[in-house]
Amino acid sequence: MGAWFATHFPNVVSQGLNGEEGWITAVNQTIYMTFWSAIFGGIAGIIFGVCLVIFADNGIMPCHPLFWIIDKVVSLFRAVPFIILLAFIAPVTQKIVGTQIGTTAALVPLSVGVFPFYARQVQVALESVDHGIIESAESLGATNWDLIFGVYLSEARSELIRVSTVTLISLVGLTAMAGAIGAGGLGNMAISYGYNRFANDTTLVATILVVIMVLIIQVVGDVWAKFANHADQG
Amino acid sequence: MSNNIVQFKDVSVTFKQKKNVIHAVSDVTLGIPKGEIFGIAGYSGAGKSTLVRTINLLQKPTDGEVDVFGKTFYKKEGDHVSSISTKDLRDERRQIGMIFQHFNLLEEQNVQRNVEFGLKHSGLKEKEREAKAKKMLDIVGLGDYLKAYPSQLSGGQQQRVAIARALANDPKILISDEATSALDPKNTDQILDLLKELNEKYGLTIILITHEMEAIKRICQQVAIMSDGKVVDVGDLLEIFVDSKNPTTRKIVGNSFNALEILKSMNIDVNKRNLIQLTYLSADINDPIIVSLYEKFHISASIIYSNIEKLGEQVVGTLIVDLLGGKEDQEAAVKYLEGQNIKVTELKEAE
Numbered sequence: 001m002g003a004w005f006a007t008h009f010p011n012v013v014s015q016g017l018n019g020e021e022g023w024i025t026a027v028n029q030t031i032y033m034t035f036w037s038a039i040f041g042g043i044a045g046i047i048f049g050v051c052l053v054i055f056a057d058n059g060i061m062p063c064h065p066l067f068w069i070i071d072k073v074v075s076l077f078r079a080v081p082f083i084i085l086l087a088f089i090a091p092v093t094q095k096i097v098g099t100q101i102g103t104t105a106a107l108v109p110l111s112v113g114v115f116p117f118y119a120r121q122v123q124v125a126l127e128s129v130d131h132g133i134i135e136s137a138e139s140l141g142a143t144n145w146d147l148i149f150g151v152y153l154s155e156a157r158s159e160l161i162r163v164s165t166v167t168l169i170s171l172v173g174l175t176a177m178a179g180a181i182g183a184g185g186l187g188n189m190a191i192s193y194g195y196n197r198f199a200n201d202t203t204l205v206a207t208i209l210v211v212i213m214v215l216i217i218q219v220v221g222d223v224w225a226k227f228a229n230h231a232d233q234g
Numbered sequence: 235m236s237n238n239i240v241q242f243k244d245v246s247v248t249f250k251q252k253k254n255v256i257h258a259v260s261d262v263t264l265g266i267p268k269g270e271i272f273g274i275a276g277y278s279g280a281g282k283s284t285l286v287r288t289i290n291l292l293q294k295p296t297d298g299e300v301d302v303f304g305k306t307f308y309k310k311e312g313d314h315v316s317s318i319s320t321k322d323l324r325d326e327r328r329q330i331g332m333i334f335q336h337f338n339l340l341e342e343q344n345v346q347r348n349v350e351f352g353l354k355h356s357g358l359k360e361k362e363r364e365a366k367a368k369k370m371l372d373i374v375g376l377g378d379y380l381k382a383y384p385s386q387l388s389g390g391q392q393q394r395v396a397i398a399r400a401l402a403n404d405p406k407i408l409i410s411d412e413a414t415s416a417l418d419p420k421n422t423d424q425i426l427d428l429l430k431e432l433n434e435k436y437g438l439t440i441i442l443i444t445h446e447m448e449a450i451k452r453i454c455q456q457v458a459i460m461s462d463g464k465v466v467d468v469g470d471l472l473e474i475f476v477d478s479k480n481p482t483t484r485k486i487v488g489n490s491f492n493a494l495e496i497l498k499s500m501n502i503d504v505n506k507r508n509l510i511q512l513t514y515l516s517a518d519i520n521d522p523i524i525v526s527l528y529e530k531f532h533i534s535a536s537i538i539y540s541n542i543e544k545l546g547e548q549v550v551g552t553l554i555v556d557l558l559g560g561k562e563d564q565e566a567a568v569k570y571l572e573g574q575n576i577k578v579t580e581l582k583e584a585e
Contacts, residue, residue: 136338139290139409140352140399141327150351155342230383231341 011199021193027209029103029184033175034213037110038168044115045167048074049122050148060134060147077116082174085109086181106175106183114171121163125156158229165221169214176210186210238265238301239407239439240289245298247284247463258284260463261298268406271433271440273454275447275486281463282443286409289441290330291323302326303406328352331400335412337392339384339399345371346380349399356403370398374428390421397428407439408432414449422446426453447487451475451545459483471545476513476577493554493581496539508557509538509581510568516542516549518575524555531567533559554581 006013016022048070054060055067080088086109090100093108129152137151153160176187186206194203247259259281266272274282287293288300291307294317299309307318307326318326339348349367358366371377374394384392393413400408410429414422430453432438442454450457450471457474459467459482467474467483475487493511497504512523527533535555542551557564568578 130336130338132334132336132338133340135292136332136334136396137340137351138292139327139330139332141324141355141403142351143324143355146351146354150354151340155340157342228342230343231385 009201009205011193011197011202012205015189015193015202021189023189023205023209026184026186026189026206029188030172030175030186030210030213032103033106033110033178033183033185034168034171036107037114037175038171040107040111041114041118041171042164042167044111045118046122046153048115048119049126050152052119052123053126053152054144054148058131060138060144074116074119077112078120082109082113083177083180085113086177090181101182103178103183103185106178106181109181110171110174110178113174114167117170118163118167121167122160125159125163126152128159129155158225158231161221161225161228165217165225168217168221172210172214172217186213237267239268239303240266240441241299241301242285242288243299243301245285245288245295245300247281247288247293248296257463259288259295262463262465264458264465264468266439266441267456268439269433269437270455271430271442271453273442273444273450273457274460275444275450275457276460277486278445280460282460283411284463285460286411286441286443289407289409290327290332291318292332302330324355328355328403329405329407331397331403331405331408333393333396333400333408333410333413335415337384337389337396337416339392339395341384344381344383345376345387345395348384348395349402352399352402366402367398370402371395373401373432374398388421389417390424393417393421393425394428397425397432401432401438405438407441409441409443411443412445413442415444415446422449423452429453451543453546455546459486461486472548472550475545476550493539493552493579497554497581500539502538504581508564509554510557511579511581512551512553512555512571513577513579514551514553514575516551519551521574523571523574523576526570527557527567530570531559531563533557533563533567 017024019025051070052067052074055063055070057064057067089109089112093105094100096108097105099105133155134147134151137147142150175183175185176190179185179188179191186209190203190206190210193199194206242262242264245259245262246257249256249258262285274286276282284293288295288308289302291300295308295310297310300307303326305318306316307323309316340351343351346364346367349370350363353363353366356363368377368380371380374397376391376394376398379387379391384395387395396413408429414425417425426449429440429442433440433453442449444450454471456468456470458465459474459480461482467478467480469478474483478484478487494504497509524535524537527535535557537553537555539554540552542549544550557567559567571578
């Protein structure tokens with residue numbers, strides 16, 4: 001098996017496992033970038049998504065100016081293609097991280113790139129909560145805090161898990177582009193060490209690894225969303 | 235100070251939709267007495283729900299005053315608005331339970347958690363909240379379903395959970411907004427009977443919004459009839475269902491007490507006959523009246539229509555008879571009937 005692999009995938013083997021250009025390093029970089037930007041972008045996305053729902057005209061704390069600003073910020077950031085955002089945001093990255101290149105530096109554009117997408121998804125998920133449930137909670141004397149945490153986020157949880165899965169998958173996609181600012185990861189492996197060096201075997205294996213990661217996220221997300229959903233039980 | 239737990243004074247609610255202005259509620263002045271089951275009936279779109287939503291300010295009135303528990307919740311005088319503070323409103327809302335047509339339970343929480351939701355700010359400790367939730371669910375007969383999720387329950391059971399939740403803070407008022415409209419007849423009756431029991435046991439004031447006259451007849455003591463945003467008629471069950479001359483009321487309560495409608499449907503020309511309608515409470519009738527009419531006045535009464543209906547605790551009979559006999563005898567007969575606590579109405583159609 002080992003010999004067969006070495007013959008057919010020579011470039012894959014020559015990348016090594018743990019070195020700077022190794023496979024484990026690349027996988028770790030992708031996981032690192034996905035995880036941390038999911039945390040930062042996720043928190044920002046949830047906050048913006050919640051604000052879009054509660055400040056809307058039919059929300060629980062209608063506030064047109066705030067809604068307008070947040071809505072436009074989200075739309076604006078969504079409009080910038082990620083590969084351009086990487087470059088565009090570099091000075092900000094420099095201020096926050098102290099460098100413009102590398103895996104950690106990529107967290108800034110990744111978080112900024114994913115949060116508007118996630119905010120919209122969260123908005124849609126929260127808007128799916130029946131207005132009658134909100135109204136009945138209000139009739140029980142619920143505070144805005146109760147409504148956000150006890151009703152919106154809690155009732156939409158299954159939908160939130162579903163949109164988080166979608167977002168996480170698209171985030172894995174974004175990390176592949178982060179190679180452009182020297183962030184490493186599987187995307188960089190596929191392009192820099194595979195495509196650019198005509199090492200198609202490396203590209204293939206990198207692709208397979210990305211697909212496996214995406215599938216794992218999808219399956220875990222689906223199972224979890226189903227488990228968290230009590231609304232559609234027979 | 236009146237005995238009204240809720241007092242609407244000239245309440246109006248208008249909605250602006252682009253260029254249209256919709257008058258959902260216009261100039262309603264209405265008092266809801268403490269401890270009663272008060273029905274508000276009318277077709278959908280009459281403004282019933284909008285009106286009661288101004289009680290706990292789920293809907294702010296556009297104009298007028300709403301007093302609850304003797305306190306002014308909302309008042310607009312000219313351009314000056316005085317409203318209860320947000321914090322006080324939340325506290326007061328816990329004293330005003332509300333149940334809805336579609337139950338509106340938290341789908342992702344089990345039954346017990348649903349009831350506990352309303353107790354968050356009750357000052358009770360977690361264990362006490364749990365105990366209170368269990369007690370409330372026992373009261374509505376769902377003590378065995380603490381861990382069930384709403385989607386696993388029938389509509390009637392879900393509404394019971396909603397009632398337990400609405401009553402967890404021991405409110406003084408329960409607003410039922412079409413709460414039985416999505417239920418089948420058997421569940422509807424059970425929920426209505428439960429409401430009645432709660433009213434009798436705990437002195438709970440219940441405001442029952444519905445378009446179902448059967449619900450009103452079953453448990454209400456007083457009724458207001460709404461149409462086009464206005465309250466067009468108010469009275470106790472007998473006044474509304476039997477005596478009311480208001481055409482809107484007549485239309486809404488149905489024609490089971492409306493003789494002219496009945497006769498029309500039977501193709502009987504009322505003006506050619508000597509028809510009278512007798513309306514009576516069955517409990518008042520001891521004599522065999524039809525036989526007495528013949529024995530005492532030689533009047534033979536041919537029965538054209540008869541009906542018996544329950545209004546709350548009372549059983550109301552309606553009898554339409556054609557009187558055959560001498561004119562003087564007829565007058566004496568009517569007098570006799572009226573002496574028997576029977577309401578006699580001559581049936582003649584205005585031409």
